[in-house]
Amino acid sequence: MDIIDFDINDLPNSSMNLIISKRRAGKSYLVEHIIEDMKRKNLIDVCLLFSGTGAGFERVCNDPECRFDSLDKLVGIVENYKKMNSYNKQATKSKQFKIKTTIIIDDLAQDLKSKKFSILNNLAINGRHYAYSPLRLDFFILGQSTTLFSRSMRLNADTISFTQIPSFKEFEMLRDECLCMTCHDREGRKMALEYYNRIVSEPYSFCTVEMFRNNIHCLSDYIKRLKAPSN
Numbered sequence: 001m002d003i004i005d006f007d008i009n010d011l012p013n014s015s016m017n018l019i020i021s022k023r024r025a026g027k028s029y030l031v032e033h034i035i036e037d038m039k040r041k042n043l044i045d046v047c048l049l050f051s052g053t054g055a056g057f058e059r060v061c062n063d064p065e066c067r068f069d070s071l072d073k074l075v076g077i078v079e080n081y082k083k084m085n086s087y088n089k090q091a092t093k094s095k096q097f098k099i100k101t102t103i104i105i106d107d108l109a110q111d112l113k114s115k116k117f118s119i120l121n122n123l124a125i126n127g128r129h130y131a132y133s134p135l136r137l138d139f140f141i142l143g144q145s146t147t148l149f150s151r152s153m154r155l156n157a158d159t160i161s162f163t164q165i166p167s168f169k170e171f172e173m174l175r176d177e178c179l180c181m182t183c184h185d186r187e188g189r190k191m192a193l194e195y196y197n198r199i200v201s202e203p204y205s206f207c208t209v210e211m212f213r214n215n216i217h218c219l220s221d222y223i224k225r226l227k228a229p230s231n
Contacts, residue, residue, distance in 0.1 A: 162206060
């Protein structure tokens with residue numbers, strides 16, 4: 001079965017994207033590549049970074065006013081999108097808001113698990129309803145552990161990209177929740193695992209599961225390769 005590369009143009013208009021791997025496996029580098037691709041294709045007006053360390057992503061988000069060290073500001077951003085979305089429903093096309101925002105959330109594990117920030121669970125479930133076209137609101141959330149993200153987030157994400165999962169139990173969780181959506185018997189799981197291993201065998205190559213896909217019949221319908229170019 002041929003491996004198909006992920007195409008950013010296939011991403012839903014407003015999306016929730018999870019990127020999972022151990023440290024130094026290329027998560028940040030991969031997301032920078034995605035953001036640059038989105039910018040080239042006019043899918044982003046502004047990029048915002050929420051990072052506990054405040055480091056990284058200078059290539060795609062170098063404005064200090066667009067960089068935050070906690071998720072506190074996220075609530076206000078989402079509320080503004082809800083208001084703009086509501087306004088757009090009754091405004092003429094020429095007067096509609098047309099802002100396209102991409103939000104990167106990195107190195108905020110403690111905040112992600114806090115009940116205070118259950119907003120992320122709500123965004124995974126309802127976020128697409130907060131930013132209908134011509135608005136756009138995309139999230140790329142990076143984490144080292146599968147269990148960092150609630151099951152609700154994982155099942156409602158639009159894409160999950162992963163490689164080099166250090167915990168076998170966590171990899172099994174991803175395998176059962178998203179890799180094997182068309183194959184549940186022993187042979188089917190074996191095929192899915194072999195397909196995954198083919199994808200991640202190269203440096204900076206992530207297995208991307210397109211959870212948003214309907215009418216899937218085989219692995220290549222919803223499992224793609226997402227690889228950043230080598231330096």
